[in-house]
Amino acid sequence: MNVESLIDETLQPAIVSWLRRKQNAVVALNNIGELFATLSGQNIAGEVDDFVSIKGPVHIGSGSRIHSNVEIEGPVIIGENVSIRAHSQIRDFAFIGSDCVVGYSADIKRSICLDGAKMQDGTFVGDSVLGVGARVGSGAILANRKFNQGGIRYIDDDGLLQESDCEFFGSILGKYARVGANVVLNPGTIIGEHTWVGSGCVLHGRYPADVLITAKQELEVKSKDRIILRSGRGEYEHI
Numbered sequence: 001m002n003v004e005s006l007i008d009e010t011l012q013p014a015i016v017s018w019l020r021r022k023q024n025a026v027v028a029l030n031n032i033g034e035l036f037a038t039l040s041g042q043n044i045a046g047e048v049d050d051f052v053s054i055k056g057p058v059h060i061g062s063g064s065r066i067h068s069n070v071e072i073e074g075p076v077i078i079g080e081n082v083s084i085r086a087h088s089q090i091r092d093f094a095f096i097g098s099d100c101v102v103g104y105s106a107d108i109k110r111s112i113c114l115d116g117a118k119m120q121d122g123t124f125v126g127d128s129v130l131g132v133g134a135r136v137g138s139g140a141i142l143a144n145r146k147f148n149q150g151g152i153r154y155i156d157d158d159g160l161l162q163e164s165d166c167e168f169f170g171s172i173l174g175k176y177a178r179v180g181a182n183v184v185l186n187p188g189t190i191i192g193e194h195t196w197v198g199s200g201c202v203l204h205g206r207y208p209a210d211v212l213i214t215a216k217q218e219l220e221v222k223s224k225d226r227i228i229l230r231s232g233r234g235e236y237e238h239i
Contacts, residue, residue: 001025002157005174005193005209006131011115015097025129025172026154026164032112035095036075046078061098079115103138111170120181128170131193136173137181144170146187154188155206164188174209 003019018035022028039057046064048054056074060066063081070084073091079098084090088106096102097114103121111125116133119125123136126144136142145168146152152169156162171185174193179185181199191197192209201215 001129001172001174001190001192003028006114006129006172008132008175011132012098015114024156026162026169029112029127029129029169029172030164030166032093032095032110035077035112036093039075039077042074046080046082085121097132109144110168114175126170127166127168129172131173131175131177133176134173135178137179137183137199139182140179141184142170142189143184143187144168152187154190159206 001024003022003025006025007016007019019028022031039059042054042058044058044060045062046060046066048066049068051068052066053071055072058072058074058076060078061080061082064078066084067086069087071089076090076094078084078096079100081098082096082100084102085104087104088102090096090102090108093110094108095112096108097117099116100113101118102108103119103123105121106119106123108119109126111128111130113119113125113130114132117130119136120138122139124141125136126142128142128144149167152164152166153161154164169187171189171191173179173191174195176194177191178196179191180197183197183199184202186204189203190206192207194210195207196212197203198212198214201213207213
């Protein structure tokens with residue numbers, strides 16, 4: 001995906017300049033370490049609640065709040081006015097821009113999450129790029145590794161299949177794309193800007209901008225006998 005599909009005029013000039021020096025979003029992800037080149041030690045300007053673990057080089061911008069029982073393992077950069085909710089994990093070259101939200105028990109790893117991105121409760125965002133204002137619904141998984149641990153391919157802007165040269169590569173979401181609850185994006189999936197993905201979809205491949213993607217399901221509803229279930233006490237419940 002072209003980096004222009006990730007950014008808008010609200011984004012900080014420094015990150016815009018860095019992204020525009022990259023051929024595309026995949027190249028940016030493969031060079032994510034450059035964002036942390038000058039990061040050393042811990043610079044914590046935000047509010048950190050009790051029982052938070054912070055290890056390694058970490059920057060937390062002013063106005064941000066790290067809620068209780070969060071684990072942060074650097075190198076990590078967290079921008080200004082970010083909310084990291086309880087029991088989440090931020091690790092291994094995670095770049096989280098300003099005005100982002102990381103939900104309860106989310107796991108963010110080696111990803112570029114640009115300003116205004118929201119990753120709700122119980123999500124996994126691994127080795128991925130989220131454009132400005134992109135949203136990932138509760139329980140969604142941006143899977144980042146194939147079952148056979150082989151190289152991951154993706155479809156480029158010209159519709160050609162390309163090698164990512166990565167064993168770990170998740171998804172790329174364009175600016176203001178939205179992924180619903182319990183969606184699974186298979187490795188190498190690309191979602192166009194302003195595209196919405198309805199809850200429960202399982203996707204792979206490339207999807208254009210400005211579309212709505214939903215899944216149809218066929219339900220079978222039939223009558224049944226009433227059964228009074230056993231309490232389980234003494235069988236598997238320990239009171």
